[in-house]
Amino acid sequence: MSRTLNQAMGDAHEKHIAETLGMRLTRGSGNQWRDQMDAKHDRTSTQYAFAVDGKSTLAKSISISRDMWAKAVEQAGGERPMLGLRFYDTGALKVHADLAACDLLDFAELLQAARLWEQAKPVLEALADRDPRCVPVIVDLARRVLEAEVEA
Known part of the structure; x- marks a missing residue:
């Protein structure tokens, strides 16, 4: 079964988030009801535990809606919510920018x-x-x- 470009972009982004922030990847990219979001810290081991939902695109913009943020807050499950935003330059997965959106008070x-x-x-x-x-x-x-x- 071949992966789509969107799956490859998402998987590469999620792996990068987890490695860069010292997190564990969640099973099935967060599609499990008891383990949502894409990557997480363990809130029992650090005060600054985040749960990240990654969004990546080849487009010129990524929209963040109130509903998207509310979903991240709910699914963080006690960790601090964050949205990881990645812009790719090409389908060859050349990264243009990696950004993180979090609550201002957490920052x-x-x-x-x-x-x-x-x-x-x-x-x-x-x-x-x-x-x-x-x-x-x-x-x-x-x-x-x-x-x-x-x-x-």
Whole structure:
């Protein structure tokens, strides 16, 4: 059975999403009622767990509707919803652009966490270089700080 161009584009896109974001591909491209969306993180292992529905095209545009977003929110099943958008240049699967659409508040939370890490990293590295025995203490302190930040 030969695959269509649309199937090949979708499969390549879904695989790329999963590999790039460290996710698992869902069975049947999310067509199982208990495991929807195309790729997912595990919300029990990370605070920033996303579920992605991939959309790809050779056309000049991809439309995102309210219904499409509502479906992604519903099917995310506890993970943060995201739409992966891929534009192909040719039927040979040459990628023009890969984009991600997510809730602005989810993005803001990720950005805040990245900024906190950016500020803390040089201090933590200096402490670890000075006395490697303090690494477990630093890790525990960082965990508590991040948990307190999330609760705030």
